[in-house]
Amino acid sequence: xxxxxxxxxxxxxxxxxxxxxxxxxxxxxxxxxxxxxxxxxxxxxxxxxxxxxxxxxxxxxxxxxxxxxxxxxxxxxxxxxxxxxxxxxxxxxxxxxxxxxxxxxxxxxxxxxxxxxxxxxxxxxxxxxxxxxxxxxxxxxxxxxxxxxxxxxxxxxxxxxxxxxxxxxxxxxxxxxxxxxxxxxxxxxxxxxxxxxxxxxxxxxxxxxxxxxxxxxxxxxxxxxxxxxxxxxxxxxxxxxxxxxxxxxxxxxxxxxxxxxxxxxxxx
Amino acid sequence: xxxxxxxxxxxxxxxxxxxxxxxxxxxxxxxxxxxxxxxxxxxxxxxxxxxxxxxxxxxxxxxxxxxxxxxxxxxxxxxxxxxxxxxxxxxxxxxxxxxxxxxxxxxxxxxxxxxxxxxxxxxxxxxxxxxxxxxxxxxxxxxxxxxxxxxxxxxxxxxxxxxxxxxxx
Numbered sequence: 074x075x076x077x078x079x080x081x082x083x084x085x086x087x088x089x090x091x092x093x094x095x096x097x098x099x100x101x102x103x104x105x106x107x108x109x110x111x112x113x114x115x116x117x118x119x120x121x122x123x124x125x126x127x128x129x130x131x132x133x134x135x136x137x138x139x140x141x142x143x144x145x146x147x148x149x150x151x152x153x154x155x156x157x158x159x160x161x162x163x164x165x166x167x168x169x170x171x172x173x174x175x176x177x178x179x180x181x182x183x184x185x186x187x188x189x190x191x192x193x194x195x196x197x198x199x200x201x202x203x204x205x206x207x208x209x210x211x212x213x214x215x216x217x218x219x220x221x222x223x224x225x226x227x228x229x230x231x232x233x234x235x236x237x238x239x240x241x242x243x244x245x246x247x248x249x250x251x252x253x254x255x256x257x258x259x260x261x262x263x264x265x266x267x268x269x270x271x272x273x274x275x276x277x278x279x280x281x282x283x284x285x286x287x288x289x290x291x292x293x294x295x296x297x298x299x300x301x302x303x304x305x306x307x308x309x310x311x312x313x314x315x316x317x318x319x320x321x322x323x324x325x326x327x328x329x330x331x332x333x334x335x336x337x338x339x340x341x
Numbered sequence: 342x343x344x345x346x347x348x349x350x351x352x353x354x355x356x357x358x359x360x361x362x363x364x365x366x367x368x369x370x371x372x373x374x375x376x377x378x379x380x381x382x383x384x385x386x387x388x389x390x391x392x393x394x395x396x397x398x399x400x401x402x403x404x405x406x407x408x409x410x411x412x413x414x415x416x417x418x419x420x421x422x423x424x425x426x427x428x429x430x431x432x433x434x435x436x437x438x439x440x441x442x443x444x445x446x447x448x449x450x451x452x453x454x455x456x457x458x459x460x461x462x463x464x465x466x467x468x469x470x471x472x473x474x475x476x477x478x479x480x481x482x483x484x485x486x487x488x489x490x491x492x493x494x495x496x497x498x499x500x501x502x503x504x505x506x507x508x509x510x
Contacts, residue, residue, distance in 0.1 A: 102364055236459070237424045244458055251459030261426035261461055277462040278451065316489035322496065323368050 101127040109184055113153050132187040139175070139192045143201045146177060150206055155179040155188055158207035161214070163221045165247045171196050173223060177203070178295065194223070202227040220245035239264075252279055267304055366500035369414070369502035370439070371492035373402040376452070377412035377436065379429075381419025384446040384478040388418040391481035401488055409435040414491065415468075421461040433468045442496070443487055444470045446478045 104111050104126055110133040118136060121144060125136040149155040160178040164316050165184050167173070177190040179331060194200060202225035203210045214225040215234035222243040224231055241256045242249055250256075267305045297309040298304055307319055317327045362370075376398075380388055392398045392405050406412045409432045421429060433442070444464050447453035451460035451474045464470060471494065474487045 125386050249458070251457060257423070257458040260423045261467060265467065267429055274466055277466070278455055279462065314490075316486060318491060318493065318496065321365055325368075325372070 081255065098127055101129050102241070104128060104133065107133070109186055110185055110188075113149075113186075113188065116153055117145060120148060132189055134189045134191060136191050139194045139198070139200060140194055141175070142190070143203055143206070144177070146179070146203050146206050149179055149188065149190070153181070154183045155181045155186075156210050156212075157182070160186075161203075161210060163217050163245075165221065165245065166193075167196055168247060173198075173221060175200060175217075175223070199224040201225070204228055214314075215266070219243070222246070239337050345493050346494050350487065356400075364496075367496045367498070370500070371462045371495040372402055372495050373404075374414050374441075374488060374492065374495075375406045375412050375434065377409050377415045378405045378407055379415055380420075382427070382446075382448060384418035384449070387478045387481055388416055388445065388484060391484045396481040396485065398485065398488075401485065401492075403488055406467050409433070412436055413439070414441040414443060414488075416443045416445055416463045417449045417470075418445040418478075420453065420455055421467070422459050423460060423461055424459070426461050429464070430467050439495075441471045441491055441503045443472045443484075444490065445484060445487075446479055447475065450475065453477065457490065468473065 077210065093130060104114050105302060107128060108129060113133065114123070117137075121136050121141045123135055124138070125134075127134055135145075146158070151252045154202075157180040159175060159180045161176060164174040164176070166324070172193045172195060175192050175194060179188045179190065180186075181188075200223060202214055204214060204225070204227070210225075211228070211230075212234055214228050215230070215232065217223050218225065218231060219233040219235050220243055234241060236244070240260070242254060244253075253260075258277055259268075259271060264271055266274070285292060289299055289305055291300075296311055298312050298313060299305070299309055321327050357425050378385075378388075380386070390396060392403075398404070403414075409415075413436070414435060415436065417429070433440070442464075444450050448455060449453075449464045450459070452460050454477075459466060472491050473484055476483055479487075
């Protein structure tokens with residue numbers, strides 16, 4: 074069993090005290106353990122420079138140089154039967170070594186194998202688009218630009234895909250706060266009402282569980298409703314909540330529980 | 342002669358009922374609340390279920406309309422993203438007055454569990470809301486009870502032009 078830790082004030086603390094916890098790596102195997110992967114790697118190495126290669130969780134990972142990405146993927150598609158680009162994106166290593174890691178996840182239906190091509194680029198450097206080779210790269214490269222700010226040279230429509238065009242910042246960067254920077258916090262207010270509305274509408278309330286029973290501006294205690302802005306004393310009269318007024322409504326019958334009949338017998 | 346002398350003010354006379362303008366107008370308004378379909382996320386599924394045969398919103402005279410110009414009440418059912426915020430404002434402005442807004446579910450009320458950069462933290466930051474429905478997602482019964490409470494709220498108001506239009510700012 075896991076050792077007991079005190080749970081006092083646990084919501085105030087983040088769950089992991091170490092914010093930069095790095096989980097243990099899955100063990101790596103040598104390429105020679107798999108004949109298909111060994112042949113593929115030899116074919117790549119014959120034409121391009123490979124800095125590192127290993128097998129992890131049954132998939133080959135190959136590190137290449139960033140300028141060769143189009144050529145390597147073309148080789149994989151045309152000669153090595155890796156016909157699908159199932160996923161591609163980037164990883165932010167800016168804090169560690171001021172670099173982005175780009176990965177291309179390839180699938181071969183004939184060989185029943187998956188290969189991951191990886192490469193590093195500098196901060197601010199663009200990559201070659203592989204949209205010409207794989208149509209699936211179209212939206213993935215736009216998403217990479219949206220989330221990391223990495224541009225793909227030769228892409229036909231290099232614009233944001235998820236966030237609005239006038240957004241500032243790239244949210245998957247590790248320096249981007251989850252709750253958004255100041256631009257994100259005021260985005261909709263600035264756009265719809267203008268910056269001068271910030272004082273009137275006020276900042277976002279970021280705690281959805283926040284309840285203040287003495288705040289009659291934002292909260293109403295069920296059954297004890299008072300007009301907005303009233304000072305709460307704790308001696309508010311009870312107001313019965315009903316969907317219809319006591320006197321009834323013109324031409325509409327009110328459901329009366331007392332005069333209604335509950336049918337117990339389903340075979341009636 | 343006057344054998345058919347009729348007391349107009351009593352039941353059983355000619356079909357005449359006396360009431361006030363406020364009451365008859367509000368009776369009409371509250372019992373034909375046409376709702377703008379605004380299913381943004383999973384709450385939209387519950388909203389659709391409310392309109393379908395099992396829960397049957399037509400009993401209340403609530404019929405879902407696909408155009409804001411034909412709708413009286415906007416049921417914001419789901420997570421409002423910041424990208425979408427300008428469109429909800431535009432659709433709200435296109436609705437004819439008097440108009441009402443029901444904020445359905447935690448996401449529309451406060452942003453809910455989406456404490457992120459891309460979610461509007463409560464639809465009341467964009468448009469004025471009349472009724473908040475708690476729940477994630479609220480059952481169709483909750484939505485129907487909410488509509489009944491909204492009908493009660495409409496009946497409590499004056500019907501004439503003296504009613505001030507709601508503005509966020």
